[in-house]
Amino acid sequence: MHIEHAAILGRGAVGLLYGTVIADTLGTDAVTYVMDDARYQRHLGERISINGKPLELETVPASKATPADLVIVATKAPGLEQALDTMETLVGPRTCIISLINGIRSEQRIAERFGWDHTVLAIAQGMDAVFLDGALTFSHTGEIRFGAAEETLPDVVPALDDFFTRAGVPHVVEQDIWHRLWTKLMLNAGINQTCMAYGCGYGAASRPGEENRCFVAAMREVLAVGRAEGIDLTERDLSEMASLIASLDPEGMPSMAQDRVARRRTEVEEFSGTICALAKKHGILVPQNTWLYQHIREIEESW
Numbered sequence: 001m002h003i004e005h006a007a008i009l010g011r012g013a014v015g016l017l018y019g020t021v022i023a024d025t026l027g028t029d030a031v032t033y034v035m036d037d038a039r040y041q042r043h044l045g046e047r048i049s050i051n052g053k054p055l056e057l058e059t060v061p062a063s064k065a066t067p068a069d070l071v072i073v074a075t076k077a078p079g080l081e082q083a084l085d086t087m088e089t090l091v092g093p094r095t096c097i098i099s100l101i102n103g104i105r106s107e108q109r110i111a112e113r114f115g116w117d118h119t120v121l122a123i124a125q126g127m128d129a130v131f132l133d134g135a136l137t138f139s140h141t142g143e144i145r146f147g148a149a150e151e152t153l154p155d156v157v158p159a160l161d162d163f164f165t166r167a168g169v170p171h172v173v174e175q176d177i178w179h180r181l182w183t184k185l186m187l188n189a190g191i192n193q194t195c196m197a198y199g200c201g202y203g204a205a206s207r208p209g210e211e212n213r214c215f216v217a218a219m220r221e222v223l224a225v226g227r228a229e230g231i232d233l234t235e236r237d238l239s240e241m242a243s244l245i246a247s248l249d250p251e252g253m254p255s256m257a258q259d260r261v262a263r264r265r266t267e268v269e270e271f272s273g274t275i276c277a278l279a280k281k282h283g284i285l286v287p288q289n290t291w292l293y294q295h296i297r298e299i300e301e302s303w
């Protein structure tokens with residue numbers, strides 16, 4: 001198995017960032033954006049900039065797409081259902097699939113449609129990407145952490161590792177990918193939801209105060225639920241995530257806070273939605289995530 005070309009679904013912060021990294025290293029032929037025909041028409045003529053330079057990569061409508069070596073899913077979670085339909089034209093018998101959607105559920109949904117054989121488990125972390133009004137800015141590319149699911153075929157992870165290495169995409173092959181996914185879920189339930197609920201950035205969530213208490217309390221509840229699910233999340237993982245956020249630009253904000261600015265449907269179901277449901281199953285009290293869920297839903301409904 002050899003990957004030469006990637007198709008990216010989701011021409012937003014994450015999709016643009018990694019598409020640009022791949023094209024900068026392997027050339028513009030190595031990557032294409034694909035979207036459903038209606039979305040393609042809606043975005044036609046749009047000017048997109050990446051750190052001030054115009055986007056030079058091709059975008060094709062689903063009706064003109066052909067099977068790719070690799071599909072990178074970089075929509076937000078609410079866009080996945082429609083993206084799965086677009087993927088029908090992109091996924092051939094040997095197409096590898098990686099989802100960079102936050103949370104722990106997107107791969108299962110992908111595998112229900114396309115199977116686990118060529119699907120890996122993954123998250124992207126550590127970037128400071130902001131995409132608003134067609135302009136992407138970032139100074140840290142972050143990294144992709146991925147690993148095999150139980151049923152992923154053995155040659156898929158090495159092929160992806162080889163492609164990302166050639167394409168200059170920072171990445172780590174995880175031996176315990178579920179631990180990584182849950183650590184990221186803990187971070188997102190804390191920082192994304194806090195910054196969305198309070199309309200604040202990384203700085204406010206890291207300084208002593210209500211936002212910081214919310215950030216840490218929400219993470220600690222994920223830690224308890226994760227442990228009940230059999231994931232070995234620790235206080236050390238939590239402290240590392242808090243330090244990571246404290247190291248970012250204080251004015252920067254996570255994707256969910258950008259959703260608040262742009263008034264887009266958020267990924268709250270992936271974060272507190274998932275945690276509250278699992279907490280109920282295990283009889284664990286999660287008042288911070290319950291409050292965040294309700295408050296974020298109220299903000300969304302007020303738009």
Ligand SMILES: NC(=O)C1=CN([C@@H]2O[C@H](COP(=O)(O)OP(=O)(O)OC[C@H]3O[C@@H](n4cnc5c(N)ncnc54)[C@H](OP(=O)(O)O)[C@@H]3O)[C@@H](O)[C@H]2O)C=CC1
Pocket residue numbers: 009010011012013014015034035036039074075076077078079080081082083084086100101102124125127128129130131254255267
């Ligand atoms: N931003 C960040 O720094 C990070 C984000 N993540 C995660 O990565 C994922 C992507 O986030 P992000 O890039 O910020 O999101 P954005 O909102 O910036 O971009 C999402 C893009 O996906 C497009 N889209 C939605 N549905 C479809 C579809 N069916 N087919 C094709 N394109 C579609 C949207 O287009 P349209 O505008 O037309 O709806 C939009 O361009 C999320 O799960 C997020 O949590 C992970 C790490 C960091």
Ligand SMILES: CC(C)(CO)C(=O)C(=O)O
Pocket residue numbers: 102124125126127128142187188191192253254255256
């Ligand atoms: C918090 C962050 C930036 C971590 O990389 C993220 O995952 C997001 O914005 O959704």
